[in-house]
Amino acid sequence: MNVVIETKGLKKTYGKKSSAFHALKGIDLKIYEGESVAIVGKSGSGKSTLMHLLALLDTPTSGKVYIDGKNTTDMSNKQLNSLRSDRFGFVFQQFFMNPNDTVYENVMLPLKIAKTKYSERRKKVENALKIVDLSSKAKNKATDLSGGQKQRVCIARAIVNNPEIIFADEPTGNLDSATGDKITDLLFDLNHNHGVTLVLVTHDEDLAKLCNRIIRIADGKIIDDYAVKKSEQTSAEKRHEKVAAEVKAKNEEKKK
């Protein structure tokens, strides 16, 4: 399997001298094509910082990030920008949608930035909306949607330009468990059936177990990096059963 992202001695320090905060203290890891990787840790552990560095949104204090074996510190801003717009997709916890624009326009944004031809845009947006099952909402304003629908729009936006890697930062963090599951299903469907590499940042252990690899971070270091065994892996079906049982239990409690 090809290594898509590799880091060597990745360090990130905020502030200077006495007030310096070492968010990452030397990270070495390899992410392979087609993997689904969960970066797990408590808040303040450095997991978000790591994802930002992997996604080239930030520059490390020291150490290097290689994409397809190429050192990204040698790259110009223009090259980094086109790497992100052509090959990466992003899903954020807070959605980050333009509330006054329509769903269609929100999903279109990455295509505008990537300078996709006008003739191809419509088809790509319609296709992405179809995958997240929101074709009927294309002309709605983003503000008129529910939380789950908003995150589905964000996924459509992340996949509209056919990325090779999707970075998802707490994608289900703002959603209830039932809606969260739909989003999870969508992400893992992209990973299983479309060969998209998935990098998830989460503190949700159940969500992490859906991935085939978990990287555990604490205090700026990797403390654990292991492949999830098939038996251990919570399948989507099992999760659904679990959620259904929980909902049922709650309803019964209410009746009492």
Next chain:
Amino acid sequence: MNLLDIIKSANHNLFRSKTRTFLTILAIFIGSFTIILNSAINAGVNSYIDSQVENIGGDDYIEIAPTALYDQLSSMMSSDSEVKEYKPDKNSGETAYITNEDLAKIREIDGIKKITPYHNVTAEYIESNLNDKKFSVLFRIFADSSLHADMLTGTQPSSDDNKPEIMLNPSYVEALGFSSAEDAVGKTVKFGIKQTAKCYITPDNCIATTEATITGVQANGVLSTGNMLGINQALSDDIYDLMTVDTPDNIKDRTMFATGTIDPDKIDNIRSELKKLGYTVTTIKDEVGLIRTFFDVILVVFNIFGVIALLAAAIGIINTLFMSVQERTREIGLEKALGMSKGKIFLSFSIEAILLGFWGSVVGIIFSMIIGYIGNTIAHNSFLADFPTFNLVKFDPLTMLTIVLVIMLIAFLAGTLPARKASKKNPIDALRYE
């Protein structure tokens, strides 16, 4: 993003907070409106002055008078109490004149084409054979064909013609009994001329008559109103001959000033040569320059107001865009995360600023055109009723375009500050911003 996408989204973002955008455009509008209306009035007045200058004479027309005459006039008005010693060649008590010999000398100067003594010809009255009314009249001599009158109908009196000719003003057409301006053209009018020398002896019987053909009717204008009628040199000569019957030749031939045509390129040489001979030259430009300076000063003052308003508006643009950058922090962060370059973010906000300038100045043009149109209509129905060819306000497309471009440039410069701030935002910080 390509340029079209950036312009589209900039325009879209602009009208997101409508009230704020509207107020900023309003501020720009006030400045642009003042400047545009000013320049339109400037163009209107100047084009009117130009057309009136044509009315009297072109670049090649000059008037010459003895410098001594000006000195006499100024010493009359001067409060200088110094007693000057008498020098026959410098401060003669007699009024200064140009004689035939002087004219011959002047004609030798390089660049002078033609010099004609200007005699102040007067008539007692003008009359037609259509009614028995007589009217008072004053003359303006159209000595040369390079002088262009603003004609209502017909042509101006010909200077090449030896036949006495005159053009009327609209008010004389009806008074003299003609049914219309067209009707008057080609008809004959008669003048009563006082024979000055004869009148000293027989005051009751000293008026002779002479005739002239009407060649056309002049349109009303600031410089061609009242009872001053344009005549040609032939008619002037006829009248002067009658006025000076029995007058000695040396008095008859002298004149206080002369008019002429020159080669306009040689005006500087002519001016200095004539100065040596003791004459002062006045061109049309000299005369009109004074009027123009007066208007220019007024317009400069108003333009300063406009520029001040624009500067205030520029600060408004800065303010508006800073607020917009603040509000859209997360959006900018997202765009940068998705791979939009610094330059594109800068461009996007700059274009917003430029669009503010564009809309402000375009609305300014539209409103000043409406106000200008109303102003012209009111003026033509009231104080400018007699001057149908005069537009108070005149819009020159090239000037308008220049003003729009300059305002867009000012807006762009104002926008660079907030645009820079937006482009420098770090995507991570921007995404964390709540």
